Amino acid sequence: MNRARRRLTLKQMRGFAAIVEHGTITGAAAAIGVSPPAILHQLREIEDSLGLPLLERSNGKAIPTEAGRELLATTARIESEIADCLEAIAALAGMQRGHVAIGLISTAKYFAPSALAAFKRVHPEIDLRLLVGNRGETVAALERFEIDLAIMGRPPEHFEVTEIAIGAHPHVIIAAPDHPLAGRVAIPPAALLDQPFVLREPGSGTRALVQRFFESAGLAPAGGMEFGSNETIKQAVIAGMGIALISAHTIAAEWADRRIAILDVVGLPILRQWYLVRRREKRLLPAARALWEHLVREGSAFLPRLDLPGESRDA
Numbered sequence: 001m002n003r004a005r006r007r008l009t010l011k012q013m014r015g016f017a018a019i020v021e022h023g024t025i026t027g028a029a030a031a032i033g034v035s036p037p038a039i040l041h042q043l044r045e046i047e048d049s050l051g052l053p054l055l056e057r058s059n060g061k062a063i064p065t066e067a068g069r070e071l072l073a074t075t076a077r078i079e080s081e082i083a084d085c086l087e088a089i090a091a092l093a094g095m096q097r098g099h100v101a102i103g104l105i106s107t108a109k110y111f112a113p114s115a116l117a118a119f120k121r122v123h124p125e126i127d128l129r130l131l132v133g134n135r136g137e138t139v140a141a142l143e144r145f146e147i148d149l150a151i152m153g154r155p156p157e158h159f160e161v162t163e164i165a166i167g168a169h170p171h172v173i174i175a176a177p178d179h180p181l182a183g184r185v186a187i188p189p190a191a192l193l194d195q196p197f198v199l200r201e202p203g204s205g206t207r208a209l210v211q212r213f214f215e216s217a218g219l220a221p222a223g224g225m226e227f228g229s230n231e232t233i234k235q236a237v238i239a240g241m242g243i244a245l246i247s248a249h250t251i252a253a254e255w256a257d258r259r260i261a262i263l264d265v266v267g268l269p270i271l272r273q274w275y276l277v278r279r280r281e282k283r284l285l286p287a288a289r290a291l292w293e294h295l296v297r298e299g300s301a302f303l304p305r306l307d308l309p310g311e312s313r314d315a
Helices: 002-007 010-022 025-032 036-050 066-093 106-110 112-122 135-143 205-216 230-238 252-256 286-302
Strands: 055-058 061-064 098-105 126-133 149-152 161-175 198-200 225-227 244-247 270-279
Touching (some): 010 025, 010 061, 010 066, 025 036, 036 066, 098 106, 098 135, 098 286, 106 126, 112 126, 126 135, 126 286, 135 270, 149 286, 161 286, 198 230, 205 244, 230 244
Parallel strands (some): 198 225
Antiparallel strands (some): 161 244, 161 270
């Protein structure tokens, strides 16, 4: 019986159902667009596999046996499930419902929720599941297919992705408003070496950016205090515990309120890009495709607008 189940195909089952519906081999063949010998061959294959007759003749018509009625009922259930599946897919295509898993590096949470809220206003029936983490955690979720797409800085390089830049992502060095370097113009990077740094944890994209910035200047800064979130880093800087290199998009409110100073360091701001990323082989269902297109089209409009020290000099 296991061998029989493996050999039973939907095409055979549909052929059998057509014979019962139309009463003859010829009528069934005409209805489904195959030749009578082909549909007769399918019937014989099923009966040989099951070891039981499926039809008997009565008044010139094909009548299903008990085994045939069982097969007919199963065929009907399968056709119903297929119809339900197609209806669900049609609903997805029409954006009636669906769900999307999206990864955000923690820095993106300062603007991405506004972009996602705008999407939800247009597509209220689509459920969004957010995974917020550092770069390492977000890359791992992409690699394991746990999320459909991600908003992040530098895209992963050890597996193939599709990436689209959605806007500039400036990074600056911040300090308390009363810091000795606050208000100075064109500060050389070497002047920062004796300053205590407040750093993100290993695995963070910002932590790696600090190292690359000083390496590019031929400098090797001393270690600093480590914190696991941008919010904690901002509070530490405000309290005078040190300076920090951080995304300008995370400190827009504090800078506007003059609770944080942005140091005018030569070589800053570092202008990176925000990227929308998905695995290359990941096929986006309609809901995820709609969000992808929304973020490509509208994502940059939700980025904070900042007039940063050093930008006019670099221009």
